[in-house]
Every structure is written in structure tokens, then in C-alpha cells.
Amino acid sequence: MIAYRFAQWYPEVVKYVIVIATPYAPKLDKYVDLTERVKQFPQLGYQLQFVGSDVKNAVQTREDYIQFFRAFFGGRSQSGRQLMVPQSGLALDLLKEPIGASPLVDDMEVEYYADQYRKNGIDKPLNWYRNRLANFKEEKDLPTKVQQPTLFVLAAKDDILTRDLAAGIGRYIPNLIRREVSTSHWALWQAPQQINDYMEEWLNHVVFAGRSSL
16 A cells, blocks of 8 residues: 555656555545445454554563464464454454464564564554544545556455455556466465566566667
8 A cells, every 4th residue: 555655645756566465545535434444345354453452452572472473474273263364353362372383484584573563562553554534634635546557466365455455456557467376465475486477577578668788
């Protein structure tokens, strides 16, 4: 979302756009609060948890942070329960119980995330989800479309940023090329080579097309 908006705010700086997994969302003509948004797209229900204080209260110690990121990145409970559910959020009550290793990142990476986020607290990054009204007001004068040539790669198995959210983005991005990978939300970790190949193809045919090479 930030990449798209940055391109709209600063077209003199941003000439091309590449976004992985996150579909473009045009500015709204009328404000829709988060509760109504979740009724429309139930897979965004986790955001209702994130705007509250439950996560901040549950994630305090270094071990809490490690458990949080294990769960966030796909680790499961001893019974095999999925701990991050889009419709409801994280199963915070299970953070004190053993959580299996993430299938995406190793323990060293999990600990790095935990230590970095712990420096300023888990609550501050969640302000992104609390800022909807301010963003709506600020974006009123933005153009509806993204005019820069854009590569969008859909994560076909993403259970949050689902295919239906990306269905009509071509109406708002005239110079759009779409590709997709058969991954969940964490496409850059799950299909790095395929995404790199898409980007290389797009760069060669769109960004560098017609330019002389040394």
C-alpha cells in the first residue's frame, strides 16, 4: 500500500512500481470504518484485533516476541493448530505454550525480528491499522489511478490478500503487467527465483526497453 501511495504522492520521483502480493486499493470517496470493511472482506478480521490493545498486552518479554513471530510466520501449536487466522487474528492465549518452528524463517531470523521489534514495542507498528481515517482525509486530493508502469505479482494462495481483492486493479493502473506465484502471503520467501525472473523480464521489456547497453 505504501508503495502505491508513494508513487501517487511523488510521481516526479517514482517512475516505475513493483509490488508483490498487495493489490492496489484506490482512494475511497466515502469513509468506511474498519468494522464495515471487515464485513465486506472477512479475511481482514485480524485487523480488528490489531487496532486494540490485546497484542500489546500479550507481547511483553523477549520470549513473548519470539513466540509471536513464530506464530505469525506459520508456526503451529503442539496440537497442530494454526495460530494466525485471518478472520480473527493471532491465538494470543497460546503464546505461553510451546510453538513449533516457522516453516518460513529459521530461529536466528525469528530472534532478530523479535529483538528489533522489542526495541520500540509491538504496539507502534500496529498504528498503521489505526490510521484509516487520517489516511482517508489525507488522500482526498490524490489521483485515483497509478500512472507509472507497474508490475504486480499476485500470491495465488494468499488467504488475506485474496484474488478477489485484485480483480479490478487494471482499471486503476493503465500500464499494468500482472503475474502470479503459487504461494501464500510470504511470496518473497516461498518463490524468490520465480519472482526474480518476473522482475528481470519486466525490467528488460519495460524499464530498459530501447536503451543502449554498454
